[in-house]
Amino acid sequence: MGAQRALLVTRRLTDAVQARAQRDYDAVLNDADRVFTSEELVERCQDVDAVLPCHSERFTAEVIAALPDRLKVIANHSVGVDHVDLDAAREKGIIVTNTPDVLSDATAEIAILCMLGAARRGAEGNRMIREGKWDFWSPAFMVGRQVTGKRFGILGMGRVGQVTAERARGFGMEVHYHNRRRLPPEAERGAVYHERFEDLLRNSDVLSLHCPASTATRNAINAETLALLPEGAILVNTARGDLVDEDALIAALQSGRLFAAGLDVFRTEPGGNPALAALENVFLLPHIGSATQETRDAMGFRALDNLDAVFAGREPRDRVA
């Protein structure tokens, strides 16, 4: 069955994943590994039964309307699906899947790296040595914030949020969270639930974002919400750039209202935000939360498992539309 199906793979995946895609499908790979324009995406989807995209390909209502009837599945290589108009896909009868669970550990690691990089002035120290400007040392030099015993606030206590909470507990932090629904005690593991987002903000020495980007969460971090954080708090974002009003964040970082931020995601990707990059108290990474060999393999295999299920007439494990 699989061998006859045509599959468009939009970005370069790990060798093992590409090999399996080529073994089981008539796979069209994007060896140039650049993001297709919407027109190119539509054009390349014309002769395939399925597409395996990343979060970088935007399946808007217009793109979905222009997809051919033979295209049955959008099997995302991502847990986030904010780049796909799910209602439009449902309407057109296209199945959409994602890759939950397998990237939670890797993303939690990056969240902790962002927190520590921000708290301990990682960007500033790194730059100082690289630029040959480390010409002084004293016990009062480069003093940062210790996270031990501090409150680790989580917005969005889903899979990634829960693993990150566990890692934060390893640093002796007290976990607080806000979520649409309160978790059962075995998942909460002593974390303090705040029904109101505002109350989470008031109780977060570090605030880490782990919710999806949606119309409800876009710009959740803005001038008003930043003002509710304790003086000298740290913001960590490994979820989506859309959650943050970057101008408001820059103002809070410049004024010292926030001690620092650790960011793996930006409103503009690739590229980031040059105004944020100019600040010493921002630790930056280029959207690499899930970028480990193990996790990238697992994500690709999970996407292919979902595709295989659809073409075998089974319900895919990770169907989101």
Ligand code: 8YV
């Ligand atoms: C990936 C992500 O970098 O899964 C997501 O939602 O943002 C990241 O894990 C990317 O989508 C990989 O394809």
